[in-house]
Amino acid sequence: MISLRNFFKYSIPLGLLAFFGLTMRTVASYTDESTTSYGFPFPCYGLSSVSSMAYELAIGPFIIDVIFYILICHTIISLAIPKLILSSRNGNVVAILLWLTGLGSMIFMLIAVSIDPHFVTWKLDGYFSENAARTYHFHFGPGLNR
């Protein structure tokens, strides 16, 4: 296991970077209408159909998703990353790069979705009932499309 110090040094920024780079796209649809949302394990944001570049952001799932990504990254680092990378000078360089890219990605993403944001506590696509068709896809990069 890596230390708490390394958790802050590597796991958090890598989790943020992963959240930006790979997510799940959920499409809920009836015959003539659909909605697309992004986030894993829970959909936490998606373009709103109210106006141009308006986003709906679900606060609860967003927090859970980010924590989930960080924990997954922490587990992967603990099991799979060679100690050579995490130790001494190499580790500092890796940590700086991870923080720059991870935090930078998250900031850019939040800027992009802040043009016309609307916040909900939990559920994004409440209109689509359990009978609606739902498909799930891998999505690379920030989910910003309809």
Place this chain on the structure above:
Amino acid sequence: MSAFEHRLSGGTHIIAGVSGVQMTMLVRNRKEYFTDFIEREAKAKGLKVVINGSFIDLSFASSVAVRARSAALDASESTPVGQIIQDGKLLAGTSSTGKFNFSQDTCGLEKFSASLGNPPLSACSAVGGIAPIIIDGLSYGAQNAYKVGVPKGAPLTGDVDAKFKPFLTQKSNAMFATLLARGGTVGKTAIGYSNSKQTLFILSQADGVAGFDANGIRTILIGNNVSNAVFLDCSDSSTLYYNGKFLVRPGTDKNEFLTVAVGFK
């Protein structure tokens, strides 16, 4: 000669146009603010009323640019959602078959219609990719509504089977439901046409101003015997230019990248 009459009701501007109203689609193709574009086009084309039109999509980089700096976005970076037709030609926009359109099918003939899917390519002027309020007399809302006697199992939202359709009095729509959930203070832009009154109604409400919710807008339109009506781009995209001045202005960011407007004279 067309005539327009303006009144303000509960925070919502309502403009009624009669006697040969002509609709014109405007698509920005320069690097300029949306309001400057509207002002210029209104003067050049003698338009009495101009409202915002289609939804616009941006790339990730353009979204960040809009937030990070204060300058108009090059028009080529904005992608209208839904087709924009003028004089039988596709001016801009992408196909949007699951959404609705509003069109004036024949130039010079004051008759407006709305339907599901892309607008007719032969239309005099039309805008697609928008949300329904009333289509051929059928109201839209957050849920399906039925007459008394409907068989069990009729869905509250989404697709309605043939056996339930004779009982349907209101069809659900996701865009309408989302707008309704935002309440009365979210900006709104709507247009509708009454066949019986031969009157075009243009409704616009500024974002953040207390006004009618989506159901309230629908009630106003039904009260005026409107047979076809749609919501355009809402929230702080809402823009209304009337008689040489702006009564509703878009938000600062939207003013940088909105591209499509609908003019009337």
